[in-house]
């Protein structure tokens with residue numbers, strides 16, 4: 001199993017690791033630990049460098065996290081240095097956190113549930129069961145999002161035993177019960193006083209780091225399902 005360092009320290013930009021497997025055909029290596037986020041939950045995988053080579057893709061396969069390299073592969077047992085494209089990753093952390101603020105506000109004030117979402121660097125979309133969403137509400141939501149940024153709410157990451165997580169009403173609402181049975185621990189992200197979710201992604205430590213949030217558009221995806229698009233300021 002590759003230890004995912006980003007789960008406990010999202011601000012880790014450089015790290016050292018040991019190569020535990022190589023795939024010559026794919027030109028990829030698996031490490032004992034990594035700061036690279038392999039993608040998931042709507043957040044893309046990180047870019048960066050490993051053993052001096054550009055990392056072109058990162059994916060979780062089985063228990064390992066594989067790093068595809070554009071260049072010469074190190075050998076099993078080698079110690080290698082990794083470095084994230086931090087500018088890009090930090091923008092993804094800000095973007096990801098903006099969507100938690102959106103989830104929190106839309107649930108707190110309109111009781112609308114999230115059904116899905118996807119994000120890129122400083123932009124993304126999220127879908128809700130939100131029948132009464134219309135233009136006036138969009139303007140109101142944008143104001144509320146920026147109020148939550150200005151409120152400078154701290155964000156906490158916790159890893160809880162499954163049984164404990166299953167007793168938390170906010171987590172039950174976000175369909176935590178769909179987690180496979182083998183998973184014994186649940187990682188939670190809490191925006192103090194606003195939002196609590198089970199989540200594997202990377203987030204900033206305080207809502208003020210997100211910066212300005214703009215509702216770039218909204219779309220009807222049916223009678224009930226509505227999509228909200230966000231853009232985050234540079």
Ligand SMILES: [Zn+2]
Pocket residue numbers: 096100189199200201202203
């Ligand atoms: Zn998240």
